[in-house]
Amino acid sequence: MIHSTKDNLQVLFEDNHLIIVNKRPGDIVQGDKTGDNPLSEVVKQYIAEKYDKPGAVFLGVVHRLDRPTSGIVLFARTSKALSRLNKMFAERETEKTYWAIVKEMPPKTEDNLIHYLARNTKQNKSYAHDKQIPDSKKGILHYKLLKSLDNYFLLEIKLETGRHHQIRSQLAAIGCPIKGDLKYGFDRSNKDGSIHLHARKLKFVHPVQREEIIIEALPPKDPIWDACL
Template sequence: MSKKIHSTVDNLQVLFEDNHIIVVNKRPGDIVQGDKTGDKPLSETVKAFLKKKYNKPGNVYLGVVHRLDRPTSGIVLFAKTSKALPRLNKLFAEKSANKTYWAIVKNAPTEPEKRLVHYMKRNTKQNKSYANIKEVPDSKKAILTYKIIKKLDRYFLLEVDLETGRHHQIRSQLSSIGSPIKGDLKYGFNRSNEDGSIHLHARKLRFIHPVKKEPIEIIAPPPNDPIWNACL
């Protein structure tokens, strides 16, 4: 039986944990893996949490399965065992994990619900991806489906289901239809959020447990701010 936990320890919100996996709710601003900034990554925070919780001597095993952009919040899944990691990697590579995001935009899309298909081309110097209607050299197909699920005072809440997982995919595709995400200066929103975050949240993750073969569904509460709170 999987052990479900909803707790916050050392600023780490654990959504689910059992012997093989741990799922946490990433705060905007946290990086999942180490990068050139040298800031402490979320993976190290989770390792420290497990080491302390189980009083483990030596190094703690933790496998990074997927990432979220730094200004984004929400679900991040880690493997706790070397048995689980390759199985989870395969699950994500084969697009067998279903990922749903929430995005807050100021400009409503022209259609309340639509499947978007673009060809993404990444510019590594700019750390930015461009969504093209037609295939261009070195581009990758990107597909998502959005729908407007709530109208706020000045914004709209979109629910986004990903079919592919491209670099900055949701940010670029929504921007390309005139609905950049709140706070996302890189993709055309007119003003940044004070904390440097963007209003994009990995809300739901559904997958088959890599060892127990049971269906798992995780839902992450969005960050505690007035606009996200208005969505609940």
């Protein structure tokens, strides 16, 4: 798996306040106990060199994607943008669209899924329940079947809530684990450790200039993703 460096970073949008990149599967957005170089540091290095900035570069992490997932990640370049974006994400004023590839045909071609998600921190896994249980949080998403491939199905997912591993957990709960996602019941892993879940589109209002921004990101190069385009 090729991890992001400042030289291969796929920048989708940048201005004085924001930078949006297409994350590769395998990259971590923020530093964790693995000690691997996070995407946030790669982006800081890119900004420092491109704009010849001495000293520390400010970069705010607005949201995250799971390590094996690919797609759109938005960072803030100013503290003003960061605080406004944090508020927008918390109040669900952004529209996030994901693509997922599953092996099983979903029960319906289009549906709203509502589950109560309970997170197990030791396993780093969330369990989807039909009814509320202690410490669970409501998870809501809408999925639509976009394409039937030879052996797989492409789903478009719109999130109404942003819970830990929400898409992975909820799709597994309807018998449609995502390709490569061993943790949530797929039968084998992808060779590169990725899963076929991609943050495809992000729609939001610019935190400073106030105009609407719509960003799309191509999925990683691979025969199954290529068949979806």
